[in-house]
Amino acid sequence: MKKLALVVALGLAFATPAVAAPVPGTISFTGRLSTSGGPVTTTQSVTFHLYSAVTGGSSVWNETQTVTPSAAGLVYVELGAMTTFDQTDFDGSVRFLEITVGSETLSPRLPINSVPYAIRSTDSDNADTVGGMPASSFVTAVTASGGISATGTNTVALSLGACGANQVWKYVSSTWTCSDDVDTNTTYSAAANGLIGISGANAIGLVACATVGHVAKYTATNVWSCAPDANSVYTQGAGIVINGSNVVGIDPTVVPTLAAANAFTGANTFSNASNSFTGVGTGLTGLNAANIASGTLGIARGGTNLNSVGSAGSVVYSTGSAFAFTGQGTSGQVLTSAAAGQPTWTTVTTTGQVDGTQVTGFSSPLTIAATTNLQLASITVPGAPTGTVIFSAHAYLEKSGTTTGRYELSIRSGSCAGTIVGFMFWRPGTTTESFHGETLSFTGMGNAVSSTTFVLCGRKFDSGAPDASVNPRGLNASW
Numbered sequence: 169m170k171k172l173a174l175v176v177a178l179g180l181a182f183a184t185p186a187v188a189a190p191v192p193g194t195i196s197f198t199g200r201l202s203t204s205g206g207p208v209t210t211t212q213s214v215t216f217h218l219y220s221a222v223t224g225g226s227s228v229w230n231e232t233q234t235v236t237p238s239a240a241g242l243v244y245v246e247l248g249a250m251t252t253f254d255q256t257d258f259d260g261s262v263r264f265l266e267i268t269v270g271s272e273t274l275s276p277r278l279p280i281n282s283v284p285y286a287i288r289s290t291d292s293d294n295a296d297t298v299g300g301m302p303a304s305s306f307v308t309a310v311t312a313s314g315g316i317s318a319t320g321t322n323t324v325a326l327s328l329g330a331c332g333a334n335q336v337w338k339y340v341s342s343t344w345t346c347s348d349d350v351d352t353n354t355t356y357s358a359a360a361n362g363l364i365g366i367s368g369a370n371a372i373g374l375v376a377c378a379t380v381g382h383v384a385k386y387t388a389t390n391v392w393s394c395a396p397d398a399n400s401v402y403t404q405g406a407g408i409v410i411n412g413s414n415v416v417g418i419d420p421t422v423v424p425t426l427a428a429a430n431a432f433t434g435a436n437t438f439s440n441a442s443n444s445f446t447g448v449g450t451g452l453t454g455l456n457a458a459n460i461a462s463g464t465l466g467i468a469r470g471g472t473n474l475n476s477v478g479s480a481g482s483v484v485y486s487t488g489s490a491f492a493f494t495g496q497g498t499s500g501q502v503l504t505s506a507a508a509g510q511p512t513w514t515t516v517t518t519t520g521q522v523d524g525t526q527v528t529g530f531s532s533p534l535t536i537a538a539t540t541n542l543q544l545a546s547i548t549v550p551g552a553p554t555g556t557v558i559f560s561a562h563a564y565l566e567k568s569g570t571t572t573g574r575y576e577l578s579i580r581s582g583s584c585a586g587t588i589v590g591f592m593f594w595r596p597g598t599t600t601e602s603f604h605g606e607t608l609s610f611t612g613m614g615n616a617v618s619s620t621t622f623v624l625c626g627r628k629f630d631s632g633a634p635d636a637s638v639n640p641r642g643l644n645a646s647w
Contacts, residue, residue, distance in 0.1 A: 194248040195280075200241045201269065207241025215268040216247055218257060222264050222277050229257045485511055533637040534626075536565075536575060541584035541625040544577075545640040549620045559590055559612040561624050562641035566605030567596050573633025577626050579612040579643070584625040589613060593629060596636075607641070 197216075201208040211234060218229040231251035235243045247253075247265075257263075264277035316326055328337065331346035338347040356372065358364045364372065374384065377394035385395040408419060478484065478493030483503060485492060494503070497513030504514040536542055544563065559579045567575075578584075578591035590612010596604035624643045628636075 193253060194246040195253075197243075197245040197247050199243050199245075199267075201237050201243055202241045207237065207239070209237050209239055209241060211236045212243075212269055214243070214245070216245075217266040217268070218280070219264045219266060219277060220261055222279075227266075228263070229253065483511070533566075533639050535635055535637050536626045536628060537635045539628045539631050541578070541580075541627045543584050543623050544626050544638060545624040545643045547622050547643045547645050549622070549645055557589070557613070557622075558646050559622060560609065560642075560644045561590070561612075562607065562609045562643075563624070563626070564605065564607045564639045564641060565594060565626075565636050566638075567634050567636040569634035570601065571632060571634050572596055572601075573628065573630035575626065575633060575636055576629040577608060577624070580623055580625055582621055582623070584623055586623075589622065 201212065213232060214235050215232040216230060217227040219225045219227060229251065231247070231249075233245055233250055235245060237243050258280075263280040265280055266277045267274045316328065329346075331337065334349060335346045336349045337344050340347065364374065375394075377384075379394065379396075381397060382394040383397045384392050386392055387395070408417070479496050481496045482493040485494060488508070492510070494511055495513065497503070498515075501513040501515050503511045505511055534542060534544060545561075549557065561577065561579055563577060565575065565577075572595065575594045576591060577594065579589050580586040581589060592608065594606065594608060596606075622643070622645060624640060626638055
């Protein structure tokens with residue numbers, strides 16, 4: 169069993185002493201590590217925990233250090249070197265130190281007693297200085313005077329004292345006092361540097377000049393006086409040119425003039441509708457018809473000569489001199505030429521094609537099991553055709569068993585009880601075959617049929633024929 173003898177030296181404190189030397193932030197720890205066989209001298213991993221109770225409770229601080237004992241088993245550790253202490257670790261309540269060497273926790277926990285720095289910290293509520301300055305450097309009381317009132321103890325609120333309505337604080341005879349806002353000084357004198365005149369008690373103004381057009385000018389002798397507005401020195405700015413003494417004009421190299429060739433390099437807007445631009449257009453780049461907000465662009469100039477768009481579904485056509493729009497057709501109509509006239513929409517009633525297919529997948533075939541018809545697929549012809557309708561059907565049939573017999577596939581009008589417009593028979597192989605399958609196709613024709621729905625049907629023609637499975641591949645109609 170390992171036994172550790174401990175001696176705890178002077179420890180941690182967080183108060184700042186009056187002297188300039190810093191307070192140490194670690195606790196010196198000295199102990200001797202030994203077993204029944206003598207001192208331990210090999211390197212060990214030691215974990216330290218601080219608790220608020222001698223047993224149980226939660227750790228408020230911990231750190232692990234690797235220590236190498238001396239030949240006598242002595243270890244020296246600065247607690248807090250790995251995990252810094254703070255004020256919450258030592259809040260004034262008792263703390264106990266628990267030590268774990270390797271995986272073995274030693275007991276009992278050791279109480280942490282006060283050290284000189286910690287004793288000094290208990291007096292921090294009455295510190296000698298604040299920020300290094302003594303108490304005499306701080307204001308502890310405020311005395312109000314001169315219109316200033318003070319209230320409060322720890323927090324001092326300063327304000328001007330109350331005066332009467334429309335009164336002001338005025339400094340009178342070395343004292344601030346409330347007084348009416350009246351200027352009692354009625355004595356004014358004109359300055360010696362000129363042009364200020366005083367008329368009557370309080371009338372102040374500029375002295376009148378003797379000559380019309382004169383201005384108040386500050387002369388070289390630092391005096392204001394009436395003088396002609398005869399400044400003939402001008403400084404030329406951007407876009408302005410000075411020719412001669414007082415001839416000022418526009419610099420054509422900076423400001424464009426209408427009688428010269430100009431390059432407009434900025435973003436310019438010409439908003440007058442009467443503007444007209446001529447020339448061959450050499451050098452024009454970046455033109456975009458989408459930027460033309462109104463008006464028309466002639467066909468000969470690459471435009472459409474239109475200022476609007478047609479209705480949805482209309483078609484643009486040429487009149488020879490302009491583009492125009494057809495009317496809006498209906499679904500299924502085609503556009504018919506009118507030679508040089510406007511094309512028209514026409515309903516097609518004489519020819520057409522419709523394809524309809526209903527397929528039952530091979531994983532779920534239909535079964536022909538009786539001499540009554542079974543509907544295999546259907547198709548709907550849009551409208552009642554007035555001509556001949558040609559039908560075609562495709563199906564894969566497969567029978568099982570050694571018996572044989574005939575099967576019938578038919579195309580009928582309306583339902584499997586309707587008029588036959590096409591049919592065929594299928595007789596599989598001899599009775600020695602256990603199963604037989606074929607893909608069958610046939611056509612039918614209906615003359616001036618009135619129905620719009622046609623079906624593909626299948627049945628046993630011979631009652632003794634075995635059951636057969638069928639996968640419909642398609643049913644088509646054209647007229």
